[in-house]
Amino acid sequence: MALTEQDWTGAADGLNAQGWALLPKLIDASAAARLRGLYDKEIFRSHVIMARHGFGRGEYKYFSYPLPDPIARLRPALYAHLAPIANRWAGMRDDETRYPERHQDFLDRCHQAGQRRPTPLLLKYGPGDYNCLHQDLYGEHVFPLQVAILLSQPGEDFMGGEFVMTEQRPRMQSRASVVPLTLGDGVVFAVHKRPVKGSRGTYTVNHRHGVSVLTAGARYTTGIIFHDAA
Numbered sequence: 001m002a003l004t005e006q007d008w009t010g011a012a013d014g015l016n017a018q019g020w021a022l023l024p025k026l027i028d029a030s031a032a033a034r035l036r037g038l039y040d041k042e043i044f045r046s047h048v049i050m051a052r053h054g055f056g057r058g059e060y061k062y063f064s065y066p067l068p069d070p071i072a073r074l075r076p077a078l079y080a081h082l083a084p085i086a087n088r089w090a091g092m093r094d095d096e097t098r099y100p101e102r103h104q105d106f107l108d109r110c111h112q113a114g115q116r117r118p119t120p121l122l123l124k125y126g127p128g129d130y131n132c133l134h135q136d137l138y139g140e141h142v143f144p145l146q147v148a149i150l151l152s153q154p155g156e157d158f159m160g161g162e163f164v165m166t167e168q169r170p171r172m173q174s175r176a177s178v179v180p181l182t183l184g185d186g187v188v189f190a191v192h193k194r195p196v197k198g199s200r201g202t203y204t205v206n207h208r209h210g211v212s213v214l215t216a217g218a219r220y221t222t223g224i225i226f227h228d229a230a
Contacts (some may be wrong), residue, residue, distance in 0.1 A: 003077050004057045005089040006082040011188060012085050016146070019207050020165050020179060022120055023147065024085060026186035031070050033159045036220045041159065050131065056210070058129035060119045060223075071120050071224060074147075079103035079226050082188065089144055092195035092202050099143065101184040106143065110228045113186040115139040121226035125161055133166055133208035135192040138229035146191050148209075158217030165189055168206040169196070178212075193227075 006023055014021030029036075044061035051057050084105075090097050100106055101202045110116070112214060118137060123131070136146060152158055163179040179187045190207040211219075 002171060002185075003074075003081065005082075008081050009037060011081075015085060015188065015190065015194070018165075019167055019194050020177065021188050022179070022181075023186035025184050025190055026074070026147075027070055027184045032149075032184055032220075035068070035122065035222055036151050039124055039220070040090065043068065045055060045117060046121075050129075054132070055134065056130045056132040058123065058131060058211075058214075059124040060123040061067075061122050062229075063118055065118050067118060067120055074226050075120065075226065076103035078147055078188075079106070079143070079214070080092075082143075082226075086144050087197050092197070093193075093204065106141075106226065107228060110139070110141045113140050113230075114229045115141055115228045117229040119223075119227065119229050121223045121225075123221045123223065125158070125211065125219040125221075127214055127216055129161075129211075129219075130213040131211040132208040133164070135208055136223070137192060137224050138227060140230075142191060143226035143229050144191050144193065145188055146226060147186050147188045147224040149186040149222050149224070150181040150183060151219065151222060155179070156217075157189050158214055158219040160213055160215035161219040162212045163187060164210050164212055166208050170203055186205060 011021040043064055045064040046062045049059050086099045137160055163181055165177045166174045167176045189209060193204050195202050196205050
């Protein structure tokens with residue numbers, strides 16, 4: 001589904017209400033297969049084995065520049081739709097940070113602060129693998145939204161391995177959401193914080209995301225993070 005065909009009003013509503021929203025059929029099956037096929041190519045800047053760092057089980061690789069298609073195309077195009085939401089959230093929190101219309105202008109801001117390493121990544125999970133709840137921050141300049149795209153088909157390529165979000169509201173216990181993704185679907189979600197209007201004004205909700213234990217098969221995902229890393 002083309003980005004212009006996505007329900008961006010509905011996505012904004014979902015982000016405001018729960019911190020995440022589905023972007024159905026963000027890429028097609030052939031594009032997903034091409035991305036899966038890149039995993040063993042020499043196009044990555046680093047390779048992380050999660051168990052070595054206490055991140056969970058499984059592995060992922062950060063792409064080098066130049067990014068492959070469709071990530072190189074989707075990253076600035078998605079940013080253009082999400083920057084207005086990010087700016088509204090900043091205004092609600094009385095945060096003076098504003099995000100420019102063009103993604104390259106935001107990247108220039110990151111690079112000037114020493115955040116020059118690309119952050120889009122490709123993740124691979126097998127049976128028993130999982131990703132602990134976490135936040136992808138990487139430096140001083142953080143875009144408050146990111147996108148994950150599922151590159152495998154649940155029930156056929158793998159079992160288990162659900163994408164999970166949690167939110168922690170002030171003085172309340174955490175609430176978890178399981179996001180129902182199928183092959184090619186994206187989920188846009190809060191990287192760390194989102195503002196919520198309450199009866200006594202605006203307060204901040206803290207978010208984390210992860211992946212539950214895979215019980216069978218292989219699960220591939222690509223993550224599109226809009227800020228670069230220090």
